[in-house]
Amino acid sequence: MEADLHIIGIDHIQIAMPPGEEDKARAFYEGLLGLREVPKPTHLGARGGCWFEGDGVKIHLGVEADFVPARKAHPGLLVDDLSQLAARLEGAGYSTITDQPLDGFNRRYVNDPFGNRLELMEQR
Template sequence: MKYAYKGIDHVQVASPPNQEDIARLFYTDILGFTEIKKPTSLAKRGGIWYQVGNHQLHIGNQTDFSAATKAHPAFEVINLELLKTKLKEAEIDIIEDYNIQSVNRFYISDPFGNRLEFLERN
């Protein structure tokens, strides 16, 4: 029997330790992601987990933290322009990218400098 991939379960980005309050302000309050409870066995490590559509985003504490400025998760959005407006109101810098035909997309950085992409297919 051959193994098969079902998809991506989660993506993880890092943050400096003890920055959960800052992460919540950004990922929960500004982006509107839904926080989910981490398993008890992992909660002592800190960080936060989010449900984003059918997938999860994990924010993990990293002592020797260095922001991911190229590698990034990409989130597919319904009504990208509305999200863009909300981000601009929150004074988040947006980097537009028009390099893929039939895809509207842009990048932002989280409070820790990690790159995040948001896109909507035409």
């Protein structure tokens, strides 16, 4: 292995979703989490799914025919007001689970409309 080769960042994360559920994805990721939907490249659009972006984060939801939610593996999303976001999610019917603080962070978990686990982290 060459010493000068290394990973320099993450461009995006991809999360699976069931076919035909793009409206649910939009309502959650755009409507509740506040990310904006961005167009998929034309050659990928026919596959279904949605792409979302915010400051410093890109989440791609890709359609998986035999979809199974990610219940343990998850992205950790940095948020600026965890209690306000949790209240918004809970008001929309999404339960949040408070977890033990991690060094410098308060955390909660929520499942997206498809059962994928997301960790919401606010710096203390």
